[in-house]
Amino acid sequence: MRIHPRYTQRGAIAVLGGATLLTLLILAFIIFFILEKGLPGISLSFLTTNPTDMGRAGGIFPTLIGTIILPLLAIIIATPLGIFTSVYLSEYTKENKATRIIRFGTDCLAGIPSIIFGLFGYIFFVVTLGFGWSILSGGLTLAVMILPTIIRTSEEAIRAVPKSYREVSFSLGATSWQTVKKVILPNALPGIVTGIMLSIGRAIGETAAVIFTAGSSLRIPSSVFDSTRTMAVHFYILAREGISAENAYATAATLIIAVLIVNLSAYWLMHRFIAKRS
Amino acid sequence: MKTKFHIKDLDLFFKEEKVLKQINFEIPANKILGIIGPSGSGKTTFLRALNRMNDLEDGTRIEGNILLDEEDIYKPDYDVVALRKKVGMVFAMPVPLPMSIYENVVYGVRLSGVNDSKLLDELVEKSLTASYLWDEVKDRLKTSGMRLSGGQQQRLCLARVLAMEPEVILLDEPCSGLDPISTAKIEDALTVLKKDYTIILVTNNTKQAARVADNTAFFLMGELIEIGSTGQIFTTPNRIETNDYITGRFG
Numbered sequence: 282m283r284i285h286p287r288y289t290q291r292g293a294i295a296v297l298g299g300a301t302l303l304t305l306l307i308l309a310f311i312i313f314f315i316l317e318k319g320l321p322g323i324s325l326s327f328l329t330t331n332p333t334d335m336g337r338a339g340g341i342f343p344t345l346i347g348t349i350i351l352p353l354l355a356i357i358i359a360t361p362l363g364i365f366t367s368v369y370l371s372e373y374t375k376e377n378k379a380t381r382i383i384r385f386g387t388d389c390l391a392g393i394p395s396i397i398f399g400l401f402g403y404i405f406f407v408v409t410l411g412f413g414w415s416i417l418s419g420g421l422t423l424a425v426m427i428l429p430t431i432i433r434t435s436e437e438a439i440r441a442v443p444k445s446y447r448e449v450s451f452s453l454g455a456t457s458w459q460t461v462k463k464v465i466l467p468n469a470l471p472g473i474v475t476g477i478m479l480s481i482g483r484a485i486g487e488t489a490a491v492i493f494t495a496g497s498s499l500r501i502p503s504s505v506f507d508s509t510r511t512m513a514v515h516f517y518i519l520a521r522e523g524i525s526a527e528n529a530y531a532t533a534a535t536l537i538i539a540v541l542i543v544n545l546s547a548y549w550l551m552h553r554f555i556a557k558r559s
Numbered sequence: 560m561k562t563k564f565h566i567k568d569l570d571l572f573f574k575e576e577k578v579l580k581q582i583n584f585e586i587p588a589n590k591i592l593g594i595i596g597p598s599g600s601g602k603t604t605f606l607r608a609l610n611r612m613n614d615l616e617d618g619t620r621i622e623g624n625i626l627l628d629e630e631d632i633y634k635p636d637y638d639v640v641a642l643r644k645k646v647g648m649v650f651a652m653p654v655p656l657p658m659s660i661y662e663n664v665v666y667g668v669r670l671s672g673v674n675d676s677k678l679l680d681e682l683v684e685k686s687l688t689a690s691y692l693w694d695e696v697k698d699r700l701k702t703s704g705m706r707l708s709g710g711q712q713q714r715l716c717l718a719r720v721l722a723m724e725p726e727v728i729l730l731d732e733p734c735s736g737l738d739p740i741s742t743a744k745i746e747d748a749l750t751v752l753k754k755d756y757t758i759i760l761v762t763n764n765t766k767q768a769a770r771v772a773d774n775t776a777f778f779l780m781g782e783l784i785e786i787g788s789t790g791q792i793f794t795t796p797n798r799i800e801t802n803d804y805i806t807g808r809f810g
Contacts, residue, residue: 376617443654445650446656449650449654449656449716450656452610452643452647453670453720454641454643454667454671454723455667464656467657
């Protein structure tokens with residue numbers, strides 16, 4: 282029996298819309314749940330004072346520093362490396378076996394559990410290179426961890442730039458580098474920024490790889506060779522060791538708000554950039 | 560009469576397939592050469608061989624020679640960037656770059672390191688005037704080139720090439736998506752421009768070749784079937800294939 286298209290159309294709207302609604306509801310519920318439990322614990326003094334008694338009381342100021350500095354270091358290292366690599370792969374090499382192997386390799390790396398990167402960072406940066414549990418070891422490990430994501434998302438964004446733009450640019454006597462600089466990167470920017478945002482989110486929320494490489498010191502770091510603790514690690518320790526559920530939730534809420542602020546400001550900057558160009 | 564391009568025994572392969580076969584002829588300077596032929600006849604491929612745009616496609620290889628002012632443009636150390644500045648190209652689909660009208664026109668010139676704003680202003684006016692677009696856009700040079708209509712975009716693409724002050728302009732079916740009025744404007748521009756430039760116009764529209772070309776070449780299945788003055792090709796073609804094509808018996 283054939284169902285009238287009018288009914289299949291209604292069915293499709295119900296299923297597609299329902300899935301979207303359910304996704305949004307789950308997301309909203311998680312955020313609401315954390316914020317409801319955590320927001321009451323957040324205050325100016327919570328953000329600006331040092332923890333006391335292992336975090337049972339006091340604030341989270343040192344972990345705020347750690348949460349900013351570690352992902353920042355990782356992004357500063359991984360962004361140029363990742364973008365340059367993706368430009369080289371997509372604009373300077375012909376599609377062949379080697380590029381396919383590299384692409385497959387980065388895909389595999391992007392899917393490896395973060396704790397493996399933590400183990401690698403511990404063995405290589407902490408022990409072999411002798412950086413110890415430090416901001417440097419942690420930042421480098423996070424950089425290695427997010428590099429594949431940045432490479433692949435940047436590459437997709439670069440490939441999405443119409444081929445005709447390249448043809449026009451070359452036909453007007455541009456070199457490959459001039460074409461990359463003036464046409465490809467500006468047009469791929471929104472996609473590249475999205476990849477970087479995802480990576481920042483991943484780096485901010487990372488726990489396993491950070492404990493292994495940056496340690497969990499609660500002191501305010503004075504150099505990149507000092508150990509530090511991020512909010513995610515702080516939350517993990519507070520919750521895992523049953524130190525303070527209240528402060529754990531407050532830390533989690535701060536973390537969510539921080540990620541939100543980073544994302545919103547990045548999108549705002551990007552839209553300003555796009556508006557300026559067109 | 561001065562020869563601009565000299566094509567000698569040109570074969571062009573795409574992977575294993577031979578796309579152009581034994582092309583031999585000369586293209587005189589300061590004339591419009593029309594290239595006609597059915598789709599798949601190799602006319603666009605031939606055009607893109609003249610500024611080495613085919614280099615961008617993997618698996619393209621040529622045999623024989625293409626001489627520009629008696630210099631082989633495929634010799635190993637030939638400067639391709641310089642070639643493309645000398646031999647500009649307008650594509651079938653108008654593709655303004657996603658930047659302002661002004662920046663589109665000066666794109667190529669800026670690449671060469673020209674940044675003097677007075678010089679660039681003059682160049683923009685001159686190029687847009689020559690492509691019959693100036694009056695329509697002079698008050699909105701800062702708006703995006705992508706906001707123009709299709710016909711205006713194609714004239715912008717022509718202006719962009721003119722701003723480079725090339726010696727040769729290649730046009731690949733420049734009017735295929737345009738209305739008759741835009742087409743007429745481009746054709747008018749071309750007939751004026753041939754004083755200063757050598758123009759090679761690939762077209763699917765035989766009437767367009769008859770209207771604007773001084774000489775016409777007919778391509779079929781990768782071969783140059785016949786070339787001659789436009790009058791001769793369209794009134795007394797020597798080859799039966801040419802006659803069949805221009806009278807619309809196939810193609």
